[in-house]
Structures are given as structure tokens and as C-alpha cells.
Amino acid sequence: MRIVVHGQQAFGKAVLEKLLERGENVVAVCCAPTKEGKPEDPLAELAREKGLPLHQPASWKTPEALELMKSFDADVCMMAYVLLFVPEEVRDAPRYGTFQYHPSLCPEHRGPSSINWPIAMGKTRTGLTIFWPDDGLDEGPIMLQKTCEIGPDETIGDVYFNKLFPMGVDAMIEGLELVKAGVILKHDQRLDDGSYESWFKKANAVVDWSQPVDQVYNIIRAGNPAPGASTTFKGEELGIFDSEKIDGANDGQPGEIVAIDDNGVVVQANGGQIRMKRVRPAGDKKKVPAAEWAQATGLSTGVTLGN
CATH class of the missing domain: 3.10.25.10 (Formyl transferase, C-terminal domain)
Known part of the structure; x- marks a missing residue:
């Protein structure tokens, strides 16, 4: 299966590492452009190290970006921590579309601070969602979800790095296996029935x-x-x-x-x-x-x- 990895930072790198360990056919890697004076993204560094085609368009809302995604002739795109908006026609260019990771039990805690808010609200459980994004903010049909406890003394760092990060990498691979098996679970449940939460500032x-x-x-x-x-x-x-x-x-x-x-x-x-x-x-x-x-x-x- 021809795979595009679209992501950034440590999570994107970890997903790519896992795919390469498994011998998956990664045909392209996409991430945000490197900002002047800033270090290169870890995902971009790994792609260069492994000799994989790396693409860093400033926007995915252009005809050129659509043609770029089409040129990969991909079966699926895996979004691992993406901050740039990717429109529907680009997401649907791969044969089986695009699925994405979000570190909360959507539709609860949609938004950019989805790990902070459950802790701030005193919740004892959270989790992650793998879903098929649409043009809303963290919206679209759910593929799968995983849950974990929030310990009474755990911080956002504890919950993310010890739980949601490693669980999320494994869940992205599980999602890929579902796509390979033809078990593409586009449930009736959607992510747009919860309120969108802005940054925990x-x-x-x-x-x-x-x-x-x-x-x-x-x-x-x-x-x-x-x-x-x-x-x-x-x-x-x-x-x-x-x-x-x-x-x-x-x-x-x-x-x-x-x-x-x-x-x-x-x-x-x-x-x-x-x-x-x-x-x-x-x-x-x-x-x-x-x-x-x-x-x-x-x-x-x-x-x-x-x-």
C-alpha cells in the first residue's frame, strides 16, 4: 500500500519510524515549512535521512497542492499531528482518503488544547481518536478510539508523553491495518456534536x-x-x-x-x-x-x- 505521511514534530517522526520499521511503502512525507532561524522539524530530518521525498508547501489550499497530492498516487494519507488546514479535495486524493490522530475522546475536547482541558476540569479519563477529518475543526467520522486514565497527580506532560503519545502511534498503525483489511469504519457518530475548545492559554x-x-x-x-x-x-x-x-x-x-x-x-x-x-x-x-x-x-x- 502506498502511504503518505503528513505531520510534524516528534509524533509525526514516531509514526514514520514505526512505518519504516514495518517495511511499509512510504511514498512521500509532508510537513510544515521550516521557519527562518528555527531548527528543522524532526519529521523532515528523518525523511531526509531516509532519502524519502519531502514536501513542505506553505499552504494546501492551492491547485498546486492538490496536484502534488495526486502525484503521489497514494492509497492513503496518514495525518500525524497536522496544524495546517488541508481541504477536502486534497484529503480525498488518495484512493482511501485521509485519517488523522487527535488526543482526546472526540467529540469531547475538540480543539488545540485537548489534553489540558480534561485535566483542568478534573476528569479522570481521557483518550485519543483516529478519525476521517472533514472541513470542520476536528470533525468527521470516527474510525477508532482508545482510552486511558488521568492519575490524580498527573500533569499534561505525564498524560501525553507516557500515554497518549505511544498509544497514538500504535493507534495510527491499527488504523492503517483497518484500511488495508477493507474495514473502513465510517460510523454514523460524528465529531461535530461537541463544542470546540480553543487554546488552553x-x-x-x-x-x-x-x-x-x-x-x-x-x-x-x-x-x-x-x-x-x-x-x-x-x-x-x-x-x-x-x-x-x-x-x-x-x-x-x-x-x-x-x-x-x-x-x-x-x-x-x-x-x-x-x-x-x-x-x-x-x-x-x-x-x-x-x-x-x-x-x-x-x-x-x-x-x-x-x-
Whole structure:
């Protein structure tokens, strides 16, 4: 079967690696153009290393892009993490069309921050969807889905890299096997019956210490490592990353620092406390242990964050 791999970054590279390990016939690799001054995409690097035809059009909305996809004479296109919009006529150029990976249980959490939002909402399960995209935003018939748990202390980094990434690579291969077998599952269920969620931005990850401690902890986990939750200290932003929830402890007012030790800085929330273990001070690109930050700033208990 003649396969086009369309994707980018580490996930696209991992899917291509898996296909090549299996001896699949990859006839073309497509990814976004390399930006000036930026390193080349890992998928593009691997394609060049393996001597595969690499194409990086700036847009797929042109007649030239359609002719390019047709020229591959492909049976199927596998979309592994694609940010550029690809119109229907291009997606349908391969004999069996195009299928795509999305890291949520669609139609829930359609959109670009589909891993952050379930954590921020305190959900205990999420998953991934392999689907046949249409011209909507993360819409189209579902081929298959996989689920996984969200542990009570897991961050977006934990859920993605330890679960949704490896599961997703395997699910893309499973989707290919379904296409090969002629089991092309275009279910009646579609992905357009859920609300589209925009980016989980820094503004969504600002901590309100007066909120229930579970909600505060969920926001911090959903932003770790990106975009990073934050509060303020002396009027400047303080990024919050690794943390720990302490249920039931009420030793101060919301936002008040109630303890400082070698393990971090403990801040009061509503109905419990958060131990900040790693932070990023304003103007600093590096994340540092919270205990180190406290010592450097002469921090003491009784100080209130978030004012």
C-alpha cells in the first residue's frame, strides 16, 4: 500500500519510524515549512535521512497542492499531528482518503488544547481518536478510539508523553491495518456534536487561591509543562510547575504562604494547600526548585501570593 505521511514534530517522526520499521511503502512525507532561524522539524530530518521525498508547501489550499497530492498516487494519507488546514479535495486524493490522530475522546475536547482541558476540569479519563477529518475543526467520522486514565497527580506532560503519545502511534498503525483489511469504519457518530475548545492559554492557567484546592491543583497540572500555571509575587508573575496537593489543611488565608522547607513552598487554598515544588520567577527562563527561590528572595511565611 502506498502511504503518505503528513505531520510534524516528534509524533509525526514516531509514526514514520514505526512505518519504516514495518517495511511499509512510504511514498512521500509532508510537513510544515521550516521557519527562518528555527531548527528543522524532526519529521523532515528523518525523511531526509531516509532519502524519502519531502514536501513542505506553505499552504494546501492551492491547485498546486492538490496536484502534488495526486502525484503521489497514494492509497492513503496518514495525518500525524497536522496544524495546517488541508481541504477536502486534497484529503480525498488518495484512493482511501485521509485519517488523522487527535488526543482526546472526540467529540469531547475538540480543539488545540485537548489534553489540558480534561485535566483542568478534573476528569479522570481521557483518550485519543483516529478519525476521517472533514472541513470542520476536528470533525468527521470516527474510525477508532482508545482510552486511558488521568492519575490524580498527573500533569499534561505525564498524560501525553507516557500515554497518549505511544498509544497514538500504535493507534495510527491499527488504523492503517483497518484500511488495508477493507474495514473502513465510517460510523454514523460524528465529531461535530461537541463544542470546540480553543487554546488552553496562560490566561486560563492563572491560579485563584480562593478556589477549592482540587480546582487549583487541576489548573496547575493542566499547565505543566505548558503553558505553565501562574500566580503573582510582589506584583510580578510567578510560574508554577511541579506541585503537590495537601487535602484538608487550613492554616491561613487563600494565597498565604504557610510553610517553607526543603520540599517546597506551601500555599493555602480553599479546603487544602498546594506545595509548590518548582517555579519560574519573573524574567527568568529557567524553572528552579521552589525552596531555592524562597531562599533567594528571603521569602517568609505570612506572605500572600496572587495580590
